[in-house]
Amino acid sequence: MTTSSTGAAGASPASSSGFAVSERTAHLRAETALFMRDHVLSLVSHDLRGPLNAIHSWAYVLERKLDANDPNAQRAVTGIRNGVDQQVKLLESIVDATRAETKSLALAYAPFPLHPLLDETAEEVRSGLARSRGVEVAVDSQLATEQLNGDRERLAAALWVMLAFAVEASAEGAAVKLTAHVETGAWHATVAYDSNEAALNDPALPHLLEAFARKQAGEPREAKRIAWVFALCKRVAEAHGGSFEQSDTSGGEPVTLTLRVPLSAVAPK
Template sequence: MAGIAERFSERPTVSTFPNAAAASDERLAHLRAEVALFMRDHVLSLVSHDLRSPLNAIHSWAYVLERKLDAADASAQRALAGIRSGVEQQVKLLEDAVDKTRAETKSLPLERESFPIRAAIERALDDARRALLEARGTAVEFDSTLDAERCDGDSERLAQALWTMLVFASEASAPGSTIVLKTALEAGVWRSEVAFTPNLATLADAELPHALEPFARTQATAPREAGRIAWVLALVQRVALAHGGTFEQGTMNDAEPTSLVLRVPLSAQ
């Protein structure tokens, strides 16, 4: 099935039966909660890492000062002890409040099985449409040559990752825009790319429908250090790494096309 290009702007809505609607709402709430959970852990990881470097430097300089200061100077020794005590308290706080909080979700267990890639993609597309794309009038151009190909991995986690990419692209695009989802196999790797043109004002526009929480959307517009991603995309990165794959976020400049790229090996790593 070469050269497939489909548009997912108008698809049948979920069944109107109460049980089906309730199940759909529950699933979307779960997806949003997962994004928030992974973002929290990502932020805590950054806090733990970024605070330890200056604390280690302060601790090292305290030893330098100790060799320079007069051991008989009681005031200087009290000041030095205060510096060391402050560093130790901060390190303990990181260990107790940050590292222990992340302990339960630090590793990402996968339920691996061989699954049809196309089915996972379509599930992510359908969930994204119900969560935000339909309300925003976002159309998805689906460009894929995939048909019956399979992947050895966690289909639910990978569908969550694709859902997050699609919803984020819609959040960051003007209403009525078209985003492009391209998927293909490249040398034993399943590659998925979501391309869109950011309209950064839409992320903070309270009048528009949103699926992601305000803090996540606001942070996504902040400048990023090289190699770092927007915090709200932490789930995608964690899922990619757990599968031995990679995730890349392009530069987010207003009105300049960009993309999100997920690569996952077809076989277990």
């Protein structure tokens, strides 16, 4: 995995905070934003369909209760039903259609050694953000020669998001720890850090991730839902037949982000 610092005109792309980033980092930022967009659209589609279905059902109940000879009442019920139908069509034509391109994640399967992936991605985050933030990124790996059959580039991107967010959420002088091991035929990669909301949202500090995504990550989450910024991690893990988990930030314990992928990854049916 290599990084480039040269743009079309010899300059590096700028981050959201104005400091220069490599083309590789800029690509990863764009990928993160793309998957986040699709994740949010998916939530919108899911969360709106329930209430719309309920409104549609209650419109039929209301229709049976109203006087069939009252034209105003019948027009009102018809208007409610037509409004629901229009909203459903909007979801299908705009929200679902926008997601269609990236709904199925194409993977390039090939066996590769895991340990170099950890070192390369950690160094990418160190050089791209951690050093400028004064945050240490440490790697504690129990891996030796283990290999994984999967899409190395996609998995590297997922690991990058985990580490980049952990650095953004860490105060100056803090440490982010990446641990990795193999257990029951699966690769487990965990990023642990002490969350600092002030550091995460301080506009004066260097940032790579979108401000609204950082802010949303600090808001309460429904059970089993992840912060939007980790959409790429979740999609990549599940496409490999694995999983991604984000711990809660309560209790004063370090926050953990965990990626689990089978060594012989196959796409779920």
